[in-house]
Amino acid sequence: MINVDQHMTYMRAPNDAYDYSVRLTWKGLEIELVKIQTLLTTINLSGNNFTGKIPKSVGKLKGLKQLNMSHNHLTGNIEPSIGNLTNLESLDLSSNNLTGRIPIQLATLTSLAVFSISHNQLEGPIPTGPQFNTFDNSSYEGNTRLCGFPLQKACNSGERQQVMTPSGQEDSNSDENGFGWKSVFTGYAFGAVFGLAMGYLVFRTRKPTWLVKLIEGEGHPRLKRSINNTCSSYQRRRRRRN
Structure with missing residues (x-):
């Protein structure tokens, strides 16, 4: 499954098939294969007593189409490198002791047709993607701390569902501090409208009341001198034109 040599033969397999039969669970269905096609790339480790974490090296099995590690005693997080298995069609990690969040990288698996992480101890928002x-719901049942679509439990304000864009980048309207481009554009638009409105009032009234109060009332001396000089220059130019 890693850089397989197409000219090599495996288990003396003529005509692209192994002369061995096997019973396995394929995409949620238990089937028996009388002959095994060489193109069938699957790992089925279900129903054992395996312990420990999912190894990071599993992400190197680029040709893998099915991975079944259900009904074991696996712990730790779901390995994000599984998101590298672009040919993966079926992933079953159900009935283990996995914790943490569902990696957003899994949302990039566009060939994934069967997915089950039920009966673990996962938490947080469920990623969204094609x-x-x-x-x-059956893909997630038994994880009481998961939230978001398709579950009935909505995520709270401190959690948000992660969306994976077609380019494979996480789409986020805001960063961890809640500051984002929407806020920037909203503030810019408001400031532009306010500035245009104030400019129009100054142009129409020539000498607005608030400006008079600022000049004649209390204010910073330098600011008043600057405004007085500006107004005087403006009046002199108008007299010259008239």
């Missing part, structure tokens, strides 16, 4: 939007 394939994740097709999975139903």
Whole structure:
């Protein structure tokens, strides 16, 4: 599955098939294969007593189409490198002791048709993406601290569902501090409208009341001198024109 040599033969397999039969769970269905096609790339480790964490090296199995590690005693987080398995069609990690959040990298798996992480101890928002939007509640049941679509439990204000764009980058309207481009554009638009409105009033009234109060009332001496000089220059130019 890693840089497979197409000219090599495996298990004396003529005509692109192994002369061995096997019973396995394929995309949620238990089937028996009388002959195994060489193109069938699957790892089924379900129903054992494996412990420990999912190894990072699993992300190097680029040709893998099915990964079933269900019904074991695996702990730790779901390995984000699984998101590198672009040919993966089925992923079953159900009935383990996995914790943490669902990696956003899994939302990039556009070939993923079967997905189950049920009966673990996962938490946080469920990522959204082209394939994740097709999975139903059964993919997540037994994880009481998960939230977001398709579950009935909504995420609170401190959590948000992560969206993976087609380019594979996480789409975020705001950063961790809540500051984003929407706020920038909103402030810019408001400032532009306010500035135009004030400019129009100054142009129409020539000498608005608030400006008179600022000049004749209390204010910073330098600011008043600057405004007085500006107004005097403006009046002199108008007299010359008239």
